[in-house]
Amino acid sequence: xxxxxxxxxxxNTSGAYLQVSGLIKHFGRDRAVDNVSFAIPRGHxxxxxxxxxxxxxxxxxxxxxxxxxxxxxISLGGMVYxxxxxxxxxxxxxxDIGMVFQSYAIWPHMTVAQNVAYPLEIRKxxxxxxxxxxxxxxxxxxxxxxxGKLATNLSGGQQQRxxxxxxIVSHPRLLLFDEPLSNLDLKLREQMRVExxxxxxxxxxxxxxxxxxxxxxxxxxDDIVVMSKGRIEQxxxxxxxxxxPANSYVSxxxxxxxxxxxxxVEANGAGSGxxxxxxxxxxVQLPCQVSRGIAAGAEAMLSVRPENVQATRENGGAxxxxxxxxxxxxxxxxxxxxxxxxxxxxxxxxxxxTRLRKGERVxxxxxxxxxxxxxx
Amino acid sequence: MSTHSVSEPVVTAPATGRWRGLLTQESIATIMxxxxxxxxxxxxxxxxxxxxxxxxxxxxFGATWGLDNYRTLYTxxxxxxxxxxxxxxxxxxxxxxxxxxxxxxxxxxxxxxxGRDRLExxxxxxxxxxxFVGAIAWxxxxxxxxxxxxxxxxxxxxxxxxxxxxxxxxxxIWVTAIFFTPLVYLFVIGSLRRMDPSLEDSARTTGAGLLxxxxxxxxxxxxxxxxxxxxxxxxxxxxxxxxxxxxxxxxGWETLTTQIFSKAVGDDANYNLGATMSMxxxxxxxxxxxVQQRYIAPRSFTTVTGKGFRPNVxxxxxxxxxxxxxxxxxxxxxxxxxxxxxxxxxxxxVWQGRIIxxxxxxxxxxxxxxxxxxxxxxxxxxxxxxxFILAFLGASLAMVLSLVVSHMIHRTKGFGARLLDVLCVVxxxxxxxxxxxxxxxxxxxxxxYATLWILLLGYITRFFPYGQRNIASVMMAISxxxxxxxxxxxxxxxxxxxxxxxxxxxxxxxxGWILLFVIFLRELxxxxxxxxxxxxxxxxxVYYLTNFESEPLTCALSMAQTATLIxxxxxxxxxxxxxxLTA
Numbered sequence: 001x002x003x004x005x006x007x008x009x010x011x012n013t014s015g016a017y018l019q020v021s022g023l024i025k026h027f028g029r030d031r032a033v034d035n036v037s038f039a040i041p042r043g044h045x046x047x048x049x050x051x052x053x054x055x056x057x058x059x060x061x062x063x064x065x066x067x068x069x070x071x072x073x074i075s076l077g078g079m080v081y082x083x084x085x086x087x088x089x090x091x092x093x094x095x096d097i098g099m100v101f102q103s104y105a106i107w108p109h110m111t112v113a114q115n116v117a118y119p120l121e122i123r124k125x126x127x128x129x130x131x132x133x134x135x136x137x138x139x140x141x142x143x144x145x146x147x148g149k150l151a152t153n154l155s156g157g158q159q160q161r162x163x164x165x166x167x168i169v170s171h172p173r174l175l176l177f178d179e180p181l182s183n184l185d186l187k188l189r190e191q192m193r194v195e196x197x198x199x200x201x202x203x204x205x206x207x208x209x210x211x212x213x214x215x216x217x218x219x220x221x222d223d224i225v226v227m228s229k230g231r232i233e234q235x236x237x238x239x240x241x242x243x244x245p246a247n248s249y250v251s252x253x254x255x256x257x258x259x260x261x262x263x264x265v266e267a268n269g270a271g272s273g274x275x276x277x278x279x280x281x282x283x284v285q286l287p288c289q290v291s292r293g294i295a296a297g298a299e300a301m302l303s304v305r306p307e308n309v310q311a312t313r314e315n316g317g318a319x320x321x322x323x324x325x326x327x328x329x330x331x332x333x334x335x336x337x338x339x340x341x342x343x344x345x346x347x348x349x350x351x352x353x354t355r356l357r358k359g360e361r362v363x364x365x366x367x368x369x370x371x372x373x374x375x376x
Numbered sequence: 377m378s379t380h381s382v383s384e385p386v387v388t389a390p391a392t393g394r395w396r397g398l399l400t401q402e403s404i405a406t407i408m409x410x411x412x413x414x415x416x417x418x419x420x421x422x423x424x425x426x427x428x429x430x431x432x433x434x435x436x437f438g439a440t441w442g443l444d445n446y447r448t449l450y451t452x453x454x455x456x457x458x459x460x461x462x463x464x465x466x467x468x469x470x471x472x473x474x475x476x477x478x479x480x481x482x483x484x485x486x487x488x489x490x491g492r493d494r495l496e497x498x499x500x501x502x503x504x505x506x507x508f509v510g511a512i513a514w515x516x517x518x519x520x521x522x523x524x525x526x527x528x529x530x531x532x533x534x535x536x537x538x539x540x541x542x543x544x545x546x547x548x549i550w551v552t553a554i555f556f557t558p559l560v561y562l563f564v565i566g567s568l569r570r571m572d573p574s575l576e577d578s579a580r581t582t583g584a585g586l587l588x589x590x591x592x593x594x595x596x597x598x599x600x601x602x603x604x605x606x607x608x609x610x611x612x613x614x615x616x617x618x619x620x621x622x623x624x625x626x627x628g629w630e631t632l633t634t635q636i637f638s639k640a641v642g643d644d645a646n647y648n649l650g651a652t653m654s655m656x657x658x659x660x661x662x663x664x665x666x667v668q669q670r671y672i673a674p675r676s677f678t679t680v681t682g683k684g685f686r687p688n689v690x691x692x693x694x695x696x697x698x699x700x701x702x703x704x705x706x707x708x709x710x711x712x713x714x715x716x717x718x719x720x721x722x723x724x725x726v727w728q729g730r731i732i733x734x735x736x737x738x739x740x741x742x743x744x745x746x747x748x749x750x751x752x753x754x755x756x757x758x759x760x761x762x763x764f765i766l767a768f769l770g771a772s773l774a775m776v777l778s779l780v781v782s783h784m785i786h787r788t789k790g791f792g793a794r795l796l797d798v799l800c801v802v803x804x805x806x807x808x809x810x811x812x813x814x815x816x817x818x819x820x821x822x823x824x825y826a827t828l829w830i831l832l833l834g835y836i837t838r839f840f841p842y843g844q845r846n847i848a849s850v851m852m853a854i855s856x857x858x859x860x861x862x863x864x865x866x867x868x869x870x871x872x873x874x875x876x877x878x879x880x881x882x883x884x885x886x887x888g889w890i891l892l893f894v895i896f897l898r899e900l901x902x903x904x905x906x907x908x909x910x911x912x913x914x915x916x917x918v919y920y921l922t923n924f925e926s927e928p929l930t931c932a933l934s935m936a937q938t939a940t941l942i943x944x945x946x947x948x949x950x951x952x953x954x955x956x957l958t959a
Contacts (some may be wrong), residue, residue, distance in 0.1 A: 066860050091400055092863040099864040105857035109879045118875075119865035166865065176864075 017042040023072035034230035047217040050227035065092035098167030099176040104159040106151040113147040119170040177209040247375040248301040260302040280342035287368040300373040306349040308370035321364040402869040409780040416837040420814025428652040445652035458630040469613040472553035477560025485568035489699040498707045503558035504945040506898035508618025509934040513714030527729035554710040563605035607668040611661040615807020617901035654810040665805030722931035740932035759917030767896035778844035812905035826908040834902040843888035850884030
């Protein structure tokens, strides 16, 4: 790829293909997207993750050109798509982007093959080549025998595949997904997750995916951008987002977590330290990992995943919390357990062989390597 | 990947300039249509306002600014009475049409009245016919001297003078009400049919009886529909020209519309006074329509949710035959009797209230329809020709306009969209004669005056919102993503319209087109103000015949118009389906 330096003053970070910087978009007085910036290397799969109304879809629509942004800039492979400050706006049809919509948006007055051929017809590609490419892409998504069917006769999952075929058939520069799996039932959703990822990997198109489903994001993405109220909370790989959440919002949104208010009493430069928790008159100090930017003496949130808490009958000494088992549900591969400590209820995932009875006194030991003090 | 183009297209940002990006196909079409709509709607309105404040001096040459025209509204000998008559007619019509419409809708939607499927089409037929022709038919049925029913009563019941008399404002109320009953019917039947039956069932399970459920659940849910229908009927009948012109004005009961007409074309023509009366009438109707559109219509959608419910049906037992008889009686007086009467009268050389079998012939049809015969009547044959041109062109142009306007209101959602939304409500509130008064004043000194174009302009301005609503109702049911995905596939705005939007909207576009075709084919109150010799329309032809020729000739042309409209109605039902009609 030959990256052409744009004449717009915008730093092209090395390796960045899609670049979104300082995006701001208002709806009326509401600021739907507030200073959002991120970049993706070529071929990567990035997920914008957040609850409804967090601005993720607006960001996606802005990349597509279906929304006009108020400030910021969007460029792809060195080509500036939108930069209101310079008066640049490229209409959506010129951007060469494929998009899969939440409702799939399969045109009901055309057959599956006609739907998929449409982007190629617009690009004035010869009929014979269109037929070949449509057949090829329908085979790729597993709809080869559905080509002649009217779109209205397809099931949800099949419409989904047709929409994907239509989005990738013209080999666009970028692929956008707007919550494409949210209308499918659970089983199909899990199957399509893997399928989507396989196809994206096979065609190798750089993709931006929007979802509110954190497990979808963890399974599919190379990079995740967690958003809330129009702002970015954290950017990073799935593992980083899960194990090192930047703040309590992210740790709470991604997966299940125990969150307790506390104060960092000790922080060495290497990232470890101690946090003090005061709860119902009890006061304990626990060794933990301290997120960057939290100094000793600062308010912080203690964040521990249920699988990093161990419940034992023996008192392990200092740093152990004594509580009472409130609930213990056998789930097969693990035990979902609730332990009351003062007025706080710990969520614990225990090994299936552990036997914990309701009402029993137990001691909780937190793994210091996975006990985090994060920004509240 | 290998198939991907090896070299990225080398594109730098487009030439700078803030405005380049704004000049897209979409924005150009949008701006053009906004300007056209704004000019078409606002110019006549502006002209009315300005000229209502201009007072002609006694010499008749100069004009000064002042409020004298408004003073005349209540000092004049006739106008205050006309005002009262209009109010009486509108109120009476509203009460009668609402009663008929609600009861018929309820019988058809919620009872086991026999033959409901067949009755519906008949109940809706008057919606497609001309009230003016209805007035002519009822005049021939029930005027004291020549009324068929009165003659029959004299012969067979021994009645001395007459049984019925429709040549007064009560006759106007009667005819207007039976023609506007379908309006209320349409507003109500949708809510009755689509009402979630569990709403009523849950009331019954709490122990409420049938009557109590109807009063506390069903009726409040339908109330916005009834109110909407009632307001529309009030406004439409206040602006109705043909019926009072035929039935009451000749016998001393003037209305605002007949007065405006006489100020525009009569011997005492005074455009400024006509404009002032138009302002008074228009102010009332626009205000009512505004209330209906903004506050009442939106509610009728929120209360009745969902789709495809099978509503509760009430078993009327033996009483169902009474309901059936009631519905048949309505169809008789609204459709069958008037059309039969038109046909019978149209076959006679002269009409004096008696059927004379030996005199019957189709001679009247020959004189009004066959334009190559030497004894044809030009006003009638011209009218047929012109009306078909106007209806075809007008419906087509109005639908193009409606398409772009709907797209802007429901897809673009910018500042212009809200403005257009308002502009689309204004013409619905303007009675045709009021708008036509404005059009006359605006364009009288331009070359389009006294051509078919001014009629076309008036028609489209007044009625395109009806087409727009037909499209909008389909557009709101179609996901915006269907359009967006075409843009993302690389198609321009125009290509998207041509290949995706318009094909998807086809049913709505066609239904709207036929509806406008029908409206234009029977249009009277705009035409009567704007026609000149040579640009008569079908209804103007009927007007000419009833004024200057004989009753049988009038009936012949009316019959031809009615037959055409019925054909349109049948086509409409076939293409658009049963539920497509939206009032």
